[in-house]
Amino acid sequence: xxxxxxxxxxxxxxxxxxxxxxxxxxxxxxxxxxxxxxxxxxxxxxxxxxxxxxxxxxxxxxxxxxxxxxxxxxxxxxxxxxxxxxxxxxxxxxxxxxxxxxxxxxxxxxxxx
Amino acid sequence: xxxxxxxxxxxxxxxxxxxxxxxxxxxxxxxxxxxxxxxxxxxxxxxxxxxxxxxxxxxxxxxxxxxxxxxxxxxxxxxxxxxxxxxxxxxxxxxxxxxxxxxxxxxxxxx
Numbered sequence: 484x485x486x487x488x489x490x491x492x493x494x495x496x497x498x499x500x501x502x503x504x505x506x507x508x509x510x511x512x513x514x515x516x517x518x519x520x521x522x523x524x525x526x527x528x529x530x531x532x533x534x535x536x537x538x539x540x541x542x543x544x545x546x547x548x549x550x551x552x553x554x555x556x557x558x559x560x561x562x563x564x565x566x567x568x569x570x571x572x573x574x575x576x577x578x579x580x581x582x583x584x585x586x587x588x589x590x591x592x593x594x595x596x
Numbered sequence: 597x598x599x600x601x602x603x604x605x606x607x608x609x610x611x612x613x614x615x616x617x618x619x620x621x622x623x624x625x626x627x628x629x630x631x632x633x634x635x636x637x638x639x640x641x642x643x644x645x646x647x648x649x650x651x652x653x654x655x656x657x658x659x660x661x662x663x664x665x666x667x668x669x670x671x672x673x674x675x676x677x678x679x680x681x682x683x684x685x686x687x688x689x690x691x692x693x694x695x696x697x698x699x700x701x702x703x704x705x706x707x
Contacts, residue, residue, distance in 0.1 A: 486638060514694040525600075525687050525698035526639065533694065571638050577694035582627060583652065584689075584696060586638025 489572055489587030495595040496566065502559040504590040506572030511552040514575040516584065517544075521568050529570075530557070567592050598622060600699035602688050608705045609678055616674045617702045621690030628671050629696060630663055631687040632656065639687050645671060678706045 489506045496502055506515070514533055518526035530541050532548035532555060539546055545558045555574075559566055569591050573584040601620040609615050621628045626647050631639035642661070644652045647668035657663075660678075665671040675682055683706045689696040 489638075516695065518698070523701075523703070525602075525701045528695060528697060531695045573638070575694055575696075582644055582646075582691075583629060583641035583654075584631075584639070586640070588636070588638050 487572055487574055487585055487587040489590055491590055492588065493591040493593065495593050496562045497595045498563060500562050502562050502566070502592065503556060504570060504572075505554060505556040506574075506587050507554045508574055508585070509553070510574070510585075512574035512576055512585075513552070514577050515546070515548050515555040516573045516575065517546050517555070517557050518571045518573065519568050520571060520589070526571055562592075564594060567594055600688055600690050600697055602686075602699035602702050604702055605700060606703045606705075608707065610707050611678060611680060613678055614674065614676045615678060615704065616672055617686055617688075617704075618670060618672050619688030619690075619699060620670045621688070622692075622697060625690035625692045625697075626668065627691045627696075628665055629689040629691075630671070630673050631689065633685040633687055633701070634683075642673075642686075675704075678704075680706050682706050 487508045517529045520526045530546040535552045537548040543560045569589040571589045572587045603618045628645045630642040633639040641654050645665040660676045663673045685701045687701045689698045
């Protein structure tokens with residue numbers, strides 16, 4: 484099925500480092516959502532973006548809805564060990580009879596050895 | 597706990613058996629979604645209800661799959677004659693706005 488292009492696929496972090504990841508699509512969306520998923524669990528919502536150009540923060544997390552409506556990025560500042568996990572972006576065109584999220588393949592955050 | 601609840605969390609079955617999963621959404625949410633997630637992939641959409649009406653089905657939802665949401669409350673997803681390729685995490689989400697909230701999922705293993 485259709486998926487978003489999410490990069491990087493994986494990255495290693497050292498405590499205190501800032502982290503950036505992004506998501507691009509060939510289609511436009513009117514909503515972008517970012518989730519974090521731990522092994523064996525469901526995705527947990529981090530940030531929701533509803534307007535092109537919107538910049539939203541949630542603690543150490545900041546996400547932006549791209550002006551073209553085809554991309555979004557997520558930044559994590561001053562990473563801590565519990566930030567380890569898989570981060571997913573998801574795009575949505577909300578309204579009418581459609582409502583399903585289109586997900587990227589995820590960015591896996593691991594701790595540097 | 598007022599989050600999305602899924603039962604069971606894990607299911608192991610033999611090929612050819614039928615399985616049924618249950619999802620209890622957040623109580624005030626009128627929309628309920630089912631997704632499937634395989635290893636290394638993001639969740640993929642299966643089907644979606646608004647209240648009791650099933651509004652959309654993915655082509656991933658073969659004839660062996662059926663979902664119901666009687667009275668617009670909880671939902672069940674049934675897989676008949678399971679195949680090894682059905683092994684995956686089945687996720688349920690609910691919403692009343694664009695934002696969807698997920699349950700912990702049901703991990704299905706077909707032997």
